[in-house]
Amino acid sequence: MSRKRKKGKRVIPGFGLTMGITVTLLSLLILIPLASVLAYSFRMSGTEFLELITRPNVVQAFMTSIGCAFVAAVVNCVFGLILAWVLVRYEFPGKRLMDGMIELPFALPTAVAGITLSRMYSDQGILGRLLSHMGIQASYSKVGLTIALVFIGIPFVVRALQPVLEKLPHTYEEASEMLGASRSYTFRRVILPELTPALLTGFGLALARGIGEYGSVIYISGNSEKEGTQVVSYIIMQKLNSGSVDYEGAAAIALVLLLISFLLLLFINIVQITAGRRTKQ
């Protein structure tokens, strides 16, 4: 009986059912497919595996994917913070509309985004022409690649920050100002620490998305081995599309990608937990 009373605490009953669905869905959609990636890549021998993932073009692709995704995630953190701040703190006409636009990168098919961006930022395009006057080649270079990743990653940062900013009371800033802190000090020591966990979540999501991105990137990057603009997902597609369909090779590279992403996300989570602790103190 006592157990029952304890269970009564939950407003919505049905833990068994919901847990069952959770486990089933997780298995069907995530665990089983990922296990098959593992199983496929284990069909290769250890030396074959090592030889494949240390090939210069594969290593370079990993550097490009991680490097560009990192830069894009940093850029997204800076601009995402500004966007979220404006959308939460100020009232202006068209705010709702602007808020809705943040999610467009999610809704647009990534290939459409890639083709559009590559056109806009090519040296013949509206935006790329300006950049090329300044000597920057955007489309078909790492710059373009990063632009595409910024585009697809921005909603993650903004949406992670908005709820936290909404809850952050103005009184904090007021108190800080009353106590004589400068604006930048208030931002650095009062506001930023409160936002850090959410910012890191957004950073991690944008980074993870960027590392694995395919659709929007392949049209704008130029996929040149020489320029180092091939991303990991492109190398995987090469393995699947070309003359001999090489499932093992594709799975092996995907496995390494998964491992790296997992480690990066783990690291970010650890930093996030430590940062969270600091704010609580």
Next chain:
Amino acid sequence: MKKRNLLKKGLVLGMSMMLLLGSVSGCGNKESKKDGDTVTLTNVSYDPTRELYEAYNKIFKEHYKETTGKSIEVTQSHGGSGSQARSVLEGNDADVVTLALAHDITLIEEAGMIEKDWIKEFEGNSSPYTSTIVFLVRKGNEKGIQDWDDLTKSGVNVITPDPKSSGGACWNFLAAWYYADKQYNGDETKMKEFVANLYKNVLVMDSGARGATTTFVENGQGDVLIAWENEALLTLKEYPDDYEMVTPSISIKAEPSVAIVDENADKNGTQEAAKEYLSYLYSDDAQKLIGENYYRPSNEEILKTFSDTFDLSVDLCTIDDFGGWDQAYKDFFADDAIFDEIYSK
């Protein structure tokens, strides 16, 4: 109490699992393809045949109604040739495949879904239409591009997709290789140098033919696009004032092949309709339609009537000159094969 709870949990888990599995298998269980007098065929094809099959399906429908009294519906699917082949392997219920390369069909054959010797089932290596590789240049042809050696000159920017990810791009490479072979009488060092110089001029290497066309046409990159003849002619039709087509002296005969996917056709009871669908591609009416859609008809007589559209003097090699697709793939495009060697130089 605890035991009952566990039991309940297990039951619920099992039930939700069954529910999900049930709904998943329900999706696969499609209704019979022969519904009364209407037959449904699925044709899995590649990207640039969209317009051709749209037109062909219309005339085939009429022909089928006339000869059998039954109506027929054809469902089309288009995409990159390699990934389309993969989708059939992975369960796309295609009755016929009409892909860019015989090699892609061989992949399906190796899985046992297509009978061996499918390539002999229809005339001309089961290729009712062929195409070749040409150059598309900007109006005026300022760089004076006439043949393959012009593409190796410094200052010429070439757009061609990556042969390691695009089947079409392999044709481009092989055509250039064949030209070099003729030029240097099979001196392999010189041939490698030639194609290496050509690929040094490649400005953007897209993942597929459609991407390369976008880069050249929409984004205005490069001086010359190495393209399939049918794609080049389509672009010319769309933008007659902006581009010119140049047919090189030597090129390759691309043979897009067709086959019945026996396993699916037998299961769907569409074997006969599928055979008729592919055979009718060789009829005079269909061959004319093929020419009008910028593919070269396999029927020589009809091909001649399109001599205004196609440059028929070009010297064409075939994939057999490279020992077939499997051999060509191994020699040129596998990891560390000739393409890697010349490109990373």
